[in-house]
Amino acid sequence: MRPIALIANGAMMASTPIDGGHYFIDLIAGIAVAVLAIMAAHRMCRRVAGQETAGAAAEPLSGAVAATPAE
Numbered sequence: 001m002r003p004i005a006l007i008a009n010g011a012m013m014a015s016t017p018i019d020g021g022h023y024f025i026d027l028i029a030g031i032a033v034a035v036l037a038i039m040a041a042h043r044m045c046r047r048v049a050g051q052e053t054a055g056a057a058a059e060p061l062s063g064a065v066a067a068t069p070a071e
Helices: 002-019 024-058
Strands: none
């Protein structure tokens, strides 16, 4: 998938001055949005993976009563 995306993006950059379909700033903004979206996706994946591993150990069994320390 990555080679196809690189070819498509290269073709879009090459057609910018000829076709005028996109302004050069549109390409820069698109790259910025893509980088932010990828960073957000990685962060969410790490957070979800962390919750799955921590949540499995932290959840009490059904019907279990939480122990309170004796004072």
